[in-house]
Amino acid sequence: MKERGKIEKLWREEKYRVLFHDQNAYHSIRTLLKSPTTLGEVKEHITHALTITPTKGSVINAFEHMWGYFKKQCTQYEKQHSRELKALYIENQIDYFELLSFLKNLADKYAVEYLQQSTILNITK
Incomplete structure (x- = not known):
């Protein structure tokens, strides 16, 4: 699987978990995905989002x-x-x-x- 495919699969699996933690992080990652990015960058943003305590x-x-x-x-x-x-x-x-x-x-x-x-x-x- 190409890197973009891996990124899309990861986001598909994690997007509601990110939204659950923080809507701003969710929107930030969506914006990140609209431009060229790496799997590592996306993972880093997701990991950070998951450290935010859900409200x-x-x-x-x-x-x-x-x-x-x-x-x-x-x-x-x-x-x-x-x-x-x-x-x-x-x-x-x-x-x-x-x-x-x-x-x-x-x-x-x-x-x-x-x-x-x-x-x-x-x-x-």
Whole structure:
């Protein structure tokens, strides 16, 4: 695989994990990818982004981006459950692992390969 292919594969796998940590880092890497860059540079930017502690806002933002893959095909129960989980997370009654677990289950149920390959949905407690 050529270097550009490796870069695109890495970004495809890590983009929601980066967004989960910091939206500014996410946008910075997207900008970096629009010009010639190396795999090493991209890895370095991703590694730095992952050192940033996620905020409630960044977690909810990433959750909503990933939720977008399901909202048109999911059941009414799943839509309601999504809203409830989000509210519980905002109120500090559950941690973000509950949100990610819910999304992982949906990605598997609806066979959303793009999300199944995303590293964010493979994080464990």
